[in-house]
Amino acid sequence: MKYTFLAVEAWMDGGAVGNHGRTVFSQDCIVSGQMYSRGAVEMNGQMIGDISGASVVIGQNGIVSGDLNADDTAIYGTVFGEIRARSVDLGGTAVVRGNISHDRVSIQAGADLMGRLIRRLAAE
Secondary structure, eight states, rough: OOOSSSSSSOSSSSSTTBBOOOOEEEEEEEEESSSSEEEEEEEEEEESSSSEEEEEOTTTEEESSOOOEEEEEESSSSESSSSEEEEEETTTEEEEEOOEEEEEEEEEOOOOSSSSEEOOOOOO
């Protein structure tokens, strides 16, 4: 089954990030386009395009072919693209092919990174 969403926004009340909800994509989803959420995004399927959100989690089965932009991000799956976030956590199962622009980064043993770590200046 293939789902196509362009300019997706989450407008739910409650949730873990401010007053906005959590948008979760299961591992059987394939999403193409640009995704924006004011809240948290959890990708367990495949995303072809960019993801922007307050918090972005790429699950162990998640694959993103595009850029990630977030305040906070945790990667347990695969990302082919640039990551720009205040805080970046790479889990032991993470595979990243692209540069990471960050204020803070943590990398667990087993993570596979092919790219540069670029520390952002506080004004960026």
